[in-house]
Amino acid sequence: MRIVAEGLTYTYNPKSPFASHALNGVNVTIEEGEFFGIIGHTGSGKSTFVQHLNALIKLTGGSLKVGDYDLADKKCDFLELRSKVGMVFQYPEYQLFAETVEKDVMFGLKNFHKDMKEEEMRAAVKEAIERVDLDYEEVKDKSPFELSGGQKRRVAIAGVIVTKPEILILDEPAAGLDPLGKKEIMDLLHAIHGGWCKTIVVVSHDMDEIAENCTRAAVFSEGKVVMEDTPAGIFRRGDELLAFGLDLPVTAKCARILKERGVEIETDFTVEDFITKVLAEYGRRQG
Amino acid sequence: MLNDVTFGQYYPVRSFVHNMDPRAKIVFMIAYIVAIFLAKNFFALAAVTAFLILIVLLSRVPFGRVLRSVKMILFLIVFTAVLNLFFYSSGAELHIIWHWKFITVSWESVINMIFLAMRLFLLVMGTSVLTLTTTPVALTDGIESLLTPLKWIRFPVHELALIMSIALRFIPTLMDETNRIVAAQKARGANFETGGLIKRAKAVIPVLIPLLVSAFRRAEDLGDAMDARCYSGAKGRTKYKKLVFTWRDALGLIFTAALITGIVFLNLYLGGKFAILDYFFTK
Numbered sequence: 001m002r003i004v005a006e007g008l009t010y011t012y013n014p015k016s017p018f019a020s021h022a023l024n025g026v027n028v029t030i031e032e033g034e035f036f037g038i039i040g041h042t043g044s045g046k047s048t049f050v051q052h053l054n055a056l057i058k059l060t061g062g063s064l065k066v067g068d069y070d071l072a073d074k075k076c077d078f079l080e081l082r083s084k085v086g087m088v089f090q091y092p093e094y095q096l097f098a099e100t101v102e103k104d105v106m107f108g109l110k111n112f113h114k115d116m117k118e119e120e121m122r123a124a125v126k127e128a129i130e131r132v133d134l135d136y137e138e139v140k141d142k143s144p145f146e147l148s149g150g151q152k153r154r155v156a157i158a159g160v161i162v163t164k165p166e167i168l169i170l171d172e173p174a175a176g177l178d179p180l181g182k183k184e185i186m187d188l189l190h191a192i193h194g195g196w197c198k199t200i201v202v203v204s205h206d207m208d209e210i211a212e213n214c215t216r217a218a219v220f221s222e223g224k225v226v227m228e229d230t231p232a233g234i235f236r237r238g239d240e241l242l243a244f245g246l247d248l249p250v251t252a253k254c255a256r257i258l259k260e261r262g263v264e265i266e267t268d269f270t271v272e273d274f275i276t277k278v279l280a281e282y283g284r285r286q287g
Numbered sequence: 288m289l290n291d292v293t294f295g296q297y298y299p300v301r302s303f304v305h306n307m308d309p310r311a312k313i314v315f316m317i318a319y320i321v322a323i324f325l326a327k328n329f330f331a332l333a334a335v336t337a338f339l340i341l342i343v344l345l346s347r348v349p350f351g352r353v354l355r356s357v358k359m360i361l362f363l364i365v366f367t368a369v370l371n372l373f374f375y376s377s378g379a380e381l382h383i384i385w386h387w388k389f390i391t392v393s394w395e396s397v398i399n400m401i402f403l404a405m406r407l408f409l410l411v412m413g414t415s416v417l418t419l420t421t422t423p424v425a426l427t428d429g430i431e432s433l434l435t436p437l438k439w440i441r442f443p444v445h446e447l448a449l450i451m452s453i454a455l456r457f458i459p460t461l462m463d464e465t466n467r468i469v470a471a472q473k474a475r476g477a478n479f480e481t482g483g484l485i486k487r488a489k490a491v492i493p494v495l496i497p498l499l500v501s502a503f504r505r506a507e508d509l510g511d512a513m514d515a516r517c518y519s520g521a522k523g524r525t526k527y528k529k530l531v532f533t534w535r536d537a538l539g540l541i542f543t544a545a546l547i548t549g550i551v552f553l554n555l556y557l558g559g560k561f562a563i564l565d566y567f568f569t570k
Contacts, residue, residue: 017299056470079476087474094464095471097496107493111476145500159475 001067001084001166001199003030003053009061009223010048022048024223025062030201030216035193037210037231038203040220041245046203047090049220050169053201054078054085066167083112086165086197090172092156096144104144105129105159112163128162129155132188150181157188164196171203182206186213211235211249211269219244232268254278298419303535304346305420309429311536316417318543322550323409328560331553332405338546339413346420356415357408364407371400382568394564402560423455425528432530445521453509461502468497 008026013019022045030036040046051057052064055071055078064071069081089095098104105125109116116124129136132154139147144155161168173189174182186209193200204210210217211231219227219234221244227234234241235252242248248256251274255265258278265281267274304312319338326332343353357364374389375381375396382394418426431448438444469479472493479490558565 051470054474056473079478082474082476087471089467089471089474092471094497094501095468095475095493097493107472107477108475111478163476 002032002065003028003067003167003199003201004065005029005049005052005062006064007062008049008052008059008064010045010052010057011060012048022223023061026220026223026225028218028225028228030199032198033194034199035189035213035215036199036201037214037217038201038220039205039207039210039217039234039246041205044220045223046220047171050087050171050201050203053167053169054082054087056087079112083108083163084165085167085169086160086163088157088160088168088170088173090175091153092160093144093149093152095156095159096152099143100141101129101144101147101155102140104155105162108159108163124162125158128158131161131192132158133184134158150177153177153185157185161192161197166197167199167201168192168197169201169203172205173202174204174206174209182209189213205247207235207247207249207252208271211251212271219246230268235269296419297422298348298352300347302345302347302420304342304416306533306535307420307539308530308532308536309421309425310432310530311532311539312417312421313426313429313433315539315543316414318547319413320410322543322546323406323413325547325550325554326406327554328557328562329402330557331550332402332409334546334549334553335409336405338542339409339416342413342416346416348416348419352419353412353415356419357411360407360411364404367407368400368404371403372396375399382564395561398560398564423458424452427452427455428526428528428530445524457502457505460505461498464501465494465498468494 005026005028008023009021010023011019011021024045026045026049028049038046038050048057052059052071053066055076059071066081066085069076071081096104098107102122102125105128106121109121109124113121125140126136129139134151134154139151139155144152147155157173168189170189174185177185189200189202190213202209202214214231216228216230217234218225219241226244227237227240235249238248238252238256249269251267251269251271254274255267255269258265263281265274265277267277319335322335322338323332326335343350372392373396374391375393376391377395381391381396383391384394384397385392421429427448430451431444434442434444434447469477473479477490477493479487482490
């Protein structure tokens with residue numbers, strides 16, 4: 001499913017002194033099969049934008065199409081759309097509520113597929129829990145509240161992917177995790193990507209995460225998309241990013257320092273590629 | 288849906304009323320309520336209405352905004368009004384319009400109903416002007432200051448004010464949190480809009496439990512943070528914002544005193560609320 005947004009606008013608390021324009025005409029196209037990154041400051045409108053994608057926020061201006069679903073159409077089946085566009089919120093562990101992990105993960109299934117058989121549901125839950133690298137037999141009867149932070153987050157993600165959404169949207173999925181936990185979450189996303197989950201959209205302000213994982217990315221600033229390109233293309237325009245008050249990935253920072261010293265490195269800004277290129281350059285200079 | 292709650296929502300403009308001392312405003316509000324219940328005839332109520340209109344104009348809050356606060360208790364007003372219309376009785380003889388079994392509608396009950404509805408309207412609108420023009424923090428400061436005399440009987444005034452300001456402080460936070468959890472559960476297919484009463488009540492559980500868990504987590508965090516900064520109660524604490532009584536408050540005082548006196552005089556010289564009936568029926 002392809003996502004096409006044209007001239008999307010949204011205002012919080014319209015017609016009051018608290019009115020704030022979250023989106024000021026967002027144009028962006030996300031193709032099927034992409035691992036798409038959304039970068040931006042707090043308040044740049046990125047979270048508001050992604051909540052439009054599964055109609056959690058109703059369209060008020062502009063047009064938005066997700067596959068064959070036209071979100072401007074009042075007759076659009078939002079429940080069906082939501083079963084196809086999974087959304088993992090920031091700190092998803094705060095949404096857990098059921099007595100057992102199994103029941104919590106099953107929540108989405110029960111809502112979307114009311115006529116599904118109990119055994120089928122259990123099988124799907126087992127698959128989802130194992131997909132997020134948890135031991136099904138060990139955790140299924142535990143209360144989600146007695147798990148560790150990292151495990152809770154995995155359970156919450158399992159609760160979203162259990163319905164096998166074609167598009168998976170994650171808002172800061174690695175926020176608050178240690179470097180190892182971050183890597184594990186990203187590896188998990190790559191493992192899901194390409195199977196039933198065709199498109200992944202990640203909201204993040206961790207530039208290393210974007211450089212390392214995304215096929216393309218969009219930069220949000222003041223409710224608009226100011227750049228839409230491959231990570232390499234975006235981070236090559238480092239000065240502009242800094243002007244938007246955004247950070248650069250470590251590789252781009254190193255590349256800038258090297259450039260100041262007269263060493264130009266052509267890289268796509270992933271750590272692996274950068275190191276190879278730098279070593280090659282070093283080798284060339286040493287002769 | 289949760290953003291529509293006007294009650295206690297501060298309307299940020301600069302105005303005469305906004306700049307008044309919160310203590311003065313609370314006292315005026317009490318006086319205003321007393322005035323409403325002192326009023327015995329329609330002339331007195333009209334005086335209160337005029338006073339309210341003046342205050343709203345001075346506060347520069349749009350009238351629609353103030354009216355919206357009535358919406359929340361509209362049901363209550365209609366309910367009491369209907370009860371009063373059908374079941375009013377007093378010792379005196381009534382001018383009956385319609386009678387059926389134990390239900391009696393009389394001119395007296397109609398008048399009584401209008402009177403009561405007006406009182407409730409004025410009450411709610413007046414009190415919402417206070418919350419629209421005063422930040423919750425200023426309001427608690429004002430209440431704390433006004434309750435200070437109770438310290439003599441060892442009433443924990445400071446603690447009470449602290450509890451109030453913490454509660455107020457966390458309303459927007461918990462509201463945000465609620466919205467977020469609702470969105471997260473909606474994304475997992477939860478349905479809050481349709482279904483019968485029981486189904487809807489059940490639909491709330493996936494929101495209520497995470498909210499409760501997070502409220503406890505926040506309470507613990509806040510307690511730890513206060514301990515870490517050596518909070519030890521009221522003793523020796525000073526205020527960041529001192530409340531000052533200004534010419535505005537003095538002016539307000541004169542106005543309010545005039546209102547109360549005026550109403551007492553109107554009550555004395557223009558009779559009760561049914562006086563208007565005497566005028567019609569004696570002719």
